[in-house]
Amino acid sequence: MFEYDKIEPVFPGNHVKDWQKIRKKQWKFVKNIIEESPHTSLLTMISDIKKEYYLLESPNLNAPFSEWAQSDISNEFHPFQWQGPLWLNLMLCSDQSEEAWANIWQHCVEYGCGFEGSRNMFIKYNTYIGQSEESLAFGIFGGLEQRMLPYFVQSEVYTDDKFALGRAECRKIPWKTPQETFRQIFFRMSKLTADDGCMSPFRPYQWLHGLLVSTFSYDLLTDEELELSATFSCQDVKNVLRDNADELYHPNNIKANRLMIEILEDEGTPQWLRKIWADVRDGKLSV
Structure with a gap:
């Protein structure tokens, strides 16, 4: 119905030159977002998230869930293991390809991912955003919002339809x-x-x-x-x-x-x- 310009995120994936250097500079914004989110269980894992996922060159997103569930956190650290919210799984993945995001979403569909809480965080509420020009330029989710949106609002028109998510059903749009x-x-x-x-x-x-x-x-x-x-x-x-x-x-x-x-x-x-x-x-x- 409406066409929009494609937004280039300021938060780089591993396809961007010097992406790790850029991400290291942006870590302060990511850390603030995690600290402001309602997922308090993540607070004790911030340093691990940074080292073992945020700056990881190539997360193995095709590994079966059972492998992640049994893995040693020091060897294989992944959101499938730490049950991170969907918005954070997508945002922090160094692989920003369609295939990688599709794998993360498929895992969410099969096993659940706290979808409603994640959608509330993404679409209904705000999290940390400072007043500096640098912070405003980064936004809330690093400019990846446009790519994330279809996961959280799954219809371009109003509908009461639902979709299956694990054992639950969720509305395609957040509002009732x-x-x-x-x-x-x-x-x-x-x-x-x-x-x-x-x-x-x-x-x-x-x-x-x-x-x-x-x-x-x-x-x-x-x-x-x-x-x-x-x-x-x-x-x-x-x-x-x-x-x-x-x-x-x-x-x-x-x-x-x-x-x-x-x-x-x-x-x-x-x-x-x-x-x-x-x-x-x-x-x-x-x-």
């Missing part, structure tokens, strides 16, 4: 109703051009326009609270029209909310939302 899907995507995407201008350039909401638009075919119930929140969000979106927007916001975030404006002015968008946007855009409504 069209209403909640609309709220989460619209309110969070609008923040890409909020006044503080300190948003990650790789925030995954910037690639969910299609999912947002798909909720318009449902009856989105409005109330005073929703309309007030939408007004705030429209004001954040309007910031992309500033003359100095290019100085305030990352190009990725500018593209996302310029596309949002096209949606807000499209006849297929609910009338109440189009009116709020038009009033905010024209200076007739503010909060």
Whole structure:
């Protein structure tokens, strides 16, 4: 439905020249992410993760699970063994090939991987991001968010469908109703051009326009609270029209909310939302 530019991550895989040197410099960001995550069991393993996986040249992702389960941690250290969350398994793997990621995902499908908690960490919540230019450039997951997104949001349109994951079933999208899907995507995407201008350039909401638009075919119930929140969000979106927007916001975030404006002015968008946007855009409504 929508096409996006391919984002080049700032977090290198082993196909990039001097990737280990770059990763060593970026370790402080990775360490902060692990420390800020809800997976407290990883805190005692940080040094092992760095040495035995993060900087490992070629993880053997094809090894049977039983081998990892029986392996000596000092000889074969791998997320299949330490049960790391999916986002961390993907992010820290030095092999960023499609085959390697497919192997990690297949293991998750067969044996489970705390998928819901991992998805919450990736799509719903924020983790550490400092205010320095270096930290902002790294983002939250090193610019790999675009590649990770299809694992955590497995449909481009709203659906109640589920998929099998080990012995469990999980929803293809994180949110349980069209209403909640609309709220989460619209309110969070609008923040890409909020006044503080300190948003990650790789925030995954910037690639969910299609999912947002798909909720318009449902009856989105409005109330005073929703309309007030939408007004705030429209004001954040309007910031992309500033003359100095290019100085305030990352190009990725500018593209996302310029596309949002096209949606807000499209006849297929609910009338109440189009009116709020038009009033905010024209200076007739503010909060």
